[in-house]
Amino acid sequence: MENFLSIYNILSEYYGRQNWWPIIMNGESIYAEEFLKRERSVEEIFEIAIGAILTQNTTWTNVIKAIANLKKNRLFTVSALNNVEQERLAETIRCAGYYNQKAKKIKAFIGFIDSELNSDLMNLKSLDKLQARKLLLGIWGVGRETADSIALYGYDHPLFIIDAYTKRLFGRLGLLDKEESYDKSQRRFTDNLPEEPLIYKEYHALIVEMGKNVCRTKPNCENCILYNQCSREL
DNA sequence: CGCCAGGTTGTTG
DNA sequence: CAACAACATGGC
Numbered sequence: 001m002e003n004f005l006s007i008y009n010i011l012s013e014y015y016g017r018q019n020w021w022p023i024i025m026n027g028e029s030i031y032a033e034e035f036l037k038r039e040r041s042v043e044e045i046f047e048i049a050i051g052a053i054l055t056q057n058t059t060w061t062n063v064i065k066a067i068a069n070l071k072k073n074r075l076f077t078v079s080a081l082n083n084v085e086q087e088r089l090a091e092t093i094r095c096a097g098y099y100n101q102k103a104k105k106i107k108a109f110i111g112f113i114d115s116e117l118n119s120d121l122m123n124l125k126s127l128d129k130l131q132a133r134k135l136l137l138g139i140w141g142v143g144r145e146t147a148d149s150i151a152l153y154g155y156d157h158p159l160f161i162i163d164a165y166t167k168r169l170f171g172r173l174g175l176l177d178k179e180e181s182y183d184k185s186q187r188r189f190t191d192n193l194p195e196e197p198l199i200y201k202e203y204h205a206l207i208v209e210m211g212k213n214v215c216r217t218k219p220n221c222e223n224c225i226l227y228n229q230c231s232r233e234l
Numbered sequence: 235c236g237c238c239a240g241g242t243t244g245t246t247g
Numbered sequence: 248c249a250a251c252a253a254c255a256t257g258g259c
Contacts, residue, residue, distance in 0.1 A: 051240095052240085053241095055239090055240050055241090056240080056241040056242065057238095057239060057240085057241045057242085058239060058240080058241090059238085059239045059240085060239085060240065061239095062239085063240090097239085098241090098242095101242080101243085105242085140242090140243085141241095141242065141243080142242085143241060143242045143243085144241090144242095145240080145241065145242090146241075146242080149240080161240085163240050163241085164239080164240075164241080165240065166240095204240085205240095207240090208240055211240080212239090212240085216238095217237080217238065217239095
């Protein structure tokens with residue numbers, strides 16, 4: 001019952017503040033404390049959304065390079081991305097992998113901003129979280145995880161993100177079924193946590209930290225702070 | 235060299 | 248709805 005909250009407490013005490021979602025400056029990820037304390041600017045929301053698309057099934061280090069490359073080429077604005085050829089866009093984000101797919105997805109996202117949001121990303125802010133999610137899910141290339149990432153980190157809409165790390169870690173802990181749906185997994189978290197954007201943001205970031213460094217494909221159980229509560233179903 | 239990474243879509247049964 | 252292929256570069 002209270003497992004989900006107690007695990008959050010253990011992880012956040014052990015690893016500290018993660019300050020997600022990062023912003024890229026000079027080819028480096030910046031995790032700033034202020035990101036958890038104030039609303040995101042349009043520019044930041046834009047970057048979070050593009051980053052969320054680029055990071056699909058890809059390492060963040062590759063995404064950093066792709067975003068830096070977009071900025072260097074002065075392509076990191078709605079109007080520039082509207083005007084650039086999809087093929088050139090693809091070449092610019094090549095290092096993020098799946099570059100043709102992602103170029104198409106970014107184009108679709110830009111089209112969404114223009115046509116559905118009246119060119120203003122802030123129009124998603126005032127919506128109900130589920131309305132925002134539904135709108136985002138309507139964009140070609142934006143699935144559940146990407147929609148929830150944009151809604152949560154961009155707009156503080158309390159939607160818990162389920163990703164591959166979450167399924168792996170909580171599957172091993174015995175708290176998620178391996179084969180259950182995204183929405184069902186999500187409910188397990190939201191039913192057992194206070195509906196706080198701050199907690200959702202930090203929890204997801206902490207899970208990624210665990211997934212990258214401890215609860216890897218080949219798990220590093222010696223270094224696991226959750227060793228005692230793990231059923232270790234590998 | 236092989237495996238894996240902060241998924242999504244389209245097709246098929 | 249579940250299963251599966253396709254999409255692709257870069258790091259270890």
